């Protein structure tokens with residue numbers, strides 16, 4: 001074996017200089033080619049406008065021109081993406097290196113790993129490998145010694161001689177060292193010890209082995225990750241998407257992926273990771289918002305999930321809680337199904353239809369309705385009977401029915417439904433179940449309570465058929481899985497039959513009881529779902545995580561050995577004293593801090609008092625779409641999924657049924673310092 005240590009390729013600093021030169025050269029070439037490409041596009045357009053009147057009458061020439069133009073535009077678009085990636089890489093071309101000897105060979109090969117592939121010329125062997133490339137798996141999964149990775153051609157075996165980690169900033173080597181262990185704990189602690197940001201960080205430099213296994217899992221159709229707060233679920237889900245986009249780029253585009261996320265602030269918080277990893281951003285949607293849009297023709301307004309939470313905390317009524325829970329359960333889905341079977345008769349008032357000499361008897365209608373079109377959802381079925389009638393009439397008479405008459409016929413057939421109003425039908429369902437119907441008869445006065453939003457949506461789909469606008473979605477990501485009910489998953493399973501990554505933490509359920517969705521998910525999504533548990537928490541210091549674990553009763557949490565200040569608990573006589581303490585403890589050296597309350601009313605009041613003191617604060621409400629550096633005031637439920645360097649949590653009142661979960665959620669938002677405050681009852 002040659003002394004590979006003398007080879008310049010094995011010296012990170014030399015290699016950095018070389019790569020930077022080559023990156024710059026390649027960037028110059030791309031810029032030139034982009035500008036040539038743009039000139040070509042301009043020329044093509046000019047040629048088109050000058051000549052289009054003389055092009056052949058069949059449009060062949062026109063078509064060829066358009067195709068050539070499209071081809072050039074696409075080529076430029078690809079070059080532009082490459083340019084963005086290389087510009088980013090110029091700042092930090094690589095962060096790791098594995099020296100690997102392939103089985104049967106003598107010499108080691110250095111594999112440098114960065115956020116993207118980089119080769120001196122397109123098609124040449126990369127100088128730097130994308131962190132998602134097969135060979136990069138060596139960096140995340142193995143120590144020194146025998147190692148394997150999965151290449152497209154099969155398993156590649158060999159030996160890792162050494163592993164290196166680098167920190168490069170603005171093109172300068174900040175540090176480089178050889179590390180024996182997987183991803184050195186010291187580096188991880190250093191990364192985690194830094195201040196938080198208003199955006200979630202990318203973790204490519206320090207992905208852990210168990211996290212890597214989830215990111216690179218392409219085998220399982222449905223992957224469910226139950227992970228403790230701060231275990232990296234959201235980070236992993238986003239890196240997994242980047243990985244899948246890289247590996248399945250032939251048939252998976254960013255437009256084929258959808259994230260179901262809890263709210264706008266969270267969506268903004270995670271929005272930059274994919275672009276940072278060189279991928280396009282993906283669509284994000286709140287399931288609540290989706291439901292409201294679907295029901296906008298049924299009622300003028302829908303209650304918000306957060307309004308329901310506020311009500312539970314302010315007026316805890318056991319009976320109401322039980323009812324709301326029941327309406328989201330498998331049992332209620334069964335009730336709806338029973339009701340639907342009954343509706344087949346009770347909703348109908350059949351009568352013969354006569355039109356210009358042709359009569360369809362009641363018996364004929366019944367036959368079509370209950371036999372021929374029985375598979376069609378109830379509220380859509382009569383349309384088929386009507387179309388059948390129109391078809392028959394037009395065939396017999398040899399002429400078409402006018403649009404006005406068709407409308408008239410539609411009214412005749414529609415009259416056979418006692419009502420087509422989903423809201424009224426839903427009220428009937430509630431009455432059948434012995435519950436009070438909803439109030440407000442006219443559309444403008446209707447506001448659907450949150451507990452009825454998804455049952456009504458379920459009923460709508462069963463009566464009218466599902467929404468098919470998501471047919472192009474090939475991968476669905478559901479974050480905060482514990483906050484979706486049996487009924488919601490049933491609806492989701494009907495809307496999406498694609499691959500899914502589902503992640504959450506039962507200890508952070510925003511309900512009175514913790515919910516383990518894994519108890520019912522296999523029944524809804526199929527038995528082939530794969531469940532993974534993650535108990536290691538990365539976000540907080542040991543002091544904070546241990547304190548939070550006590551609140552929730554979690555015992556199996558594994559903590560990274562990062563220490564900080566003890567958690568401070570204090571009771572104050574008034575809000576003013578509490579705010580004095582917040583302002584005293586606010587540390588300017590941190591980037592972000594949050595004052596978290598249980599209810600919106602408390603958050604608004606503390607925000608108002610802080611503003612009166614002239615403090616610079618940002619307030620997050622349910623319509624906010626981002627959060628800012630400095631101090632933020634909000635409720636625990638809107639802070640879910642986010643993290644802050646310092647957290648000042650204001651504990652709830654004893655009778656608040658969400659108190660335990662809320663305190664756990666607040667505590668786990670803190671990276672470095674946690675203050676648990678209380679205002680004494682007077």
Ligand SMILES: Nc1ncnc2c1ncn2[C@@H]1O[C@H](COP(=O)(O)OP(=O)(O)OP(=O)(O)O)[C@@H](O)[C@H]1O
Nearest residue numbers: 203206207208229230231232233234235538539641
């Ligand atoms: N391998 C890693 N390297 C560096 N940082 C990591 C790693 N894994 C997780 N983190 C950090 O830990 C913190 C928590 O990650 P993330 O928000 O993804 O966790 P989560 O499980 O979704 O948390 P929660 O359920 O509380 O919202 C983030 O700051 C993230 O950057």
